[in-house]
Amino acid sequence: MDSSISRVSSGVTTGSAILPWVTSITTPRDHTIIPRPAKFVFATNTPRFWQGEVFGSRMFDAMQLAFPDGERMFIQSVRNYADKISDPVLKTQVKHFIYQEGQHGKAHSDFNKHLKSQGLNVQGSVAMIKGALTWFQKISSHKVQLAATVAAEHLTASLGEHMFSNDDKVLANAHPSMKAFYMWHGAEEVEHKAVAWDVYQQAAGGGYFTRTIALATLYPLALVPLTLGTMAMMYSDGELNVTELKKGARVMFGKDGLFRKTLPAILEFYKPGFHPWQTGYPDKFEQWKSAYQESNDADLAMQATLN
């Protein structure tokens, strides 16, 4: 585990002496999820390659194409179990989870309009994603849909924690407004990382195999359209060439590459005793959270995390 991730103590118990790899960890009872309205405006002069290089910028752009419809699916999959949640604390967390994901969907829809204004075929990609998700919801049980959300939430929280723990590397050269945008989304993913998990365990019956198969299916399935979407955007930009792809391979698979660095945290999901709160939260997430609480401003909260 990254040394800069601190452990929460409240509500966390560590487990079995007989099976030390099986832990019994729960969401802290006093953990709060804060509804924060999205207030982002994507200025037309925001650089097209806002990370200072082509691949990393377009990879984040391609990834977020799926967010508006993905977030709607996450919300629905949790809502399907709303009547079965008896814990009032979890009920409140679900309410705020739904608010946060709704705001993420709204903000990323706005960003998709910004991408469209750059001449990218955003509508085609979004329609394909929407079609795939609608089909998935049609053919899957509510439990499988929730397990997919649990797996996706683990991916977004792992990415968020990685971003806050390695902010000298991830988004290090990003345009400040884009960095603030992703830190806001990343922070809320960390903050609500266990909500879908707790609903899955408490209201849907839980189960190791359904959730692990969901992640094993979702992760490679997501990487294919992500890679193709990134390359399609680079092609539209006139930047699809060997030099940029080599740089992209480093961004993903190099020593500090996103894929390499997040994989160990992602694989933690396969431990039978896994719980999202076993990693606590990064110190800088706390810094961001209190700065946002004081200012109600994502730009100022982001700046407060810069040392």
Ligand SMILES: [Fe+2]
């Ligand atoms: Fe989200």
Ligand SMILES: [Fe+2]
């Ligand atoms: Fe989320």
